[in-house]
Amino acid sequence: MLGRLAVDVAIYRDRVQVTERKSGFFVDKRADLPFSTDERLIADAARFEHALSHALRQILRNGGYMLYKPSALVGPTDPPLSPEDRDLVRKVLRDTGFREIEFRDE
Numbered sequence: 001m002l003g004r005l006a007v008d009v010a011i012y013r014d015r016v017q018v019t020e021r022k023s024g025f026f027v028d029k030r031a032d033l034p035f036s037t038d039e040r041l042i043a044d045a046a047r048f049e050h051a052l053s054h055a056l057r058q059i060l061r062n063g064g065y066m067l068y069k070p071s072a073l074v075g076p077t078d079p080p081l082s083p084e085d086r087d088l089v090r091k092v093l094r095d096t097g098f099r100e101i102e103f104r105d106e
Helices: 045-061 083-096
Strands: 003-012 015-020 026-030 065-078 100-103
Touching: 003 045, 003 083, 015 045, 026 045, 045 083, 065 083, 083 100
Parallel strands: 003 065, 065 100
Antiparallel strands: 003 015, 015 026
């Protein structure tokens, strides 16, 4: 039976972790190319998107997901997201196909 894709996204320096909520399937993806700097958690949007998309592909390989209005809950992040990083995360998730995006601390 197909279920709507709903994930939790945790972001750390040069690492993303994605958990599919229904199954609990967890992916920990270290970035092939660093996306963080000392000053910013997400300094390179393209590299962040690359790491996130690789983690999401591993989730989707399990199958059984509808891609109608997929949702993402973002958090925790370490360090906390700056307003610029928050906007960037929202943009990357939208570009990746997510329509419902929430942040744990909102």
